[in-house]
Amino acid sequence: MTDPQPEYVWAYTNEKPGRSRMWLMIGLGVVAVIAAVAVVLAFVRPWEAGEPASSETRSPAPSATASASPSPTPSATPSPSPTSSPSPAPTPSSAPTAPPAPADPALPVFRGKVQPLLDAAATGLSYAQDASGEEGMQIADELRGDAGRMADTVTPSSIAAEWRSRVQAYGESLDALRAAFGEGTPTSTQLSAARSKLRSLNELIAG
Structure with missing residues (x-):
């Protein structure tokens, strides 16, 4: 099974x-x-x-356009500048105004101003008589400086032309004296001419 x-x-x-x-x-x-x-x-x-x-966020965009709008207003500001440019025009008119001419001094007043210079010139010429070389040239330079101050002094109109002419002649005599000292040549002739011109100046203001 x-x-x-x-x-x-x-x-x-x-x-x-x-x-x-x-x-x-x-x-x-x-x-x-x-x-x-x-x-x-x-x-x-x-x-x-x-x-x-x-x-x-878009809203500021118009504000930007508004900010640009003020820019034209500064452009309008240059317009006052032409108005200011005419203002300097009056100044040239005042520029030509010259200072007032000095008053015509009286002869005694003028004499009181130039007499010390004339006296100092006489003393300087006396020193120059005994000088030579560099010392004499220095004295002549000082005398020429005094002559320049005489010419610059305001002169009475009555003697102004004559005073300028005589001061110029005196200055030329001092130039000749200085040249003689520089060359080492005798100076007696130049000293005599300078004293003569100085004397004429004293005579002019004496009256």
Whole structure:
């Protein structure tokens, strides 16, 4: 006799149905979350909240155009500059105005101003008689400086022309005296001429 063969019976376990229910619940949960998010987005619309911000950012644009509008007003400011340019015009008219001429001094007043210079010239010529070389040239230079001050002194109109002529002749005699000292030649002739010219100046203001 043959031994009885075992029969194979396929038994289905409950594991598969349990897993399918679990995945179904997960899927439903995800769908519920997505639906909730969609509802929230539909009512809140956060992207629309940002739009006013962009509109606000655009608002400064007109302000920039307004800021450009003041620029024409400075361009109008140069217009006063032509008005100021005519103002210097009156100044040239005042420039030519010369200072008033000095008053014509009286002869005694003039004599009191030039007499010390004439006396100093007489003393200098006496020193020059005993001088020579560099010393004599220095004395002649000092006398010429005094002659220049005599010429610059305001002179009475009655003797002005004659005074200038005689002072010029006196100065020329001093130039000749200085040249003689520089050359080392005798100076007696030049000293005599200088004393004569100086004397004529004293005679002119004596009257």
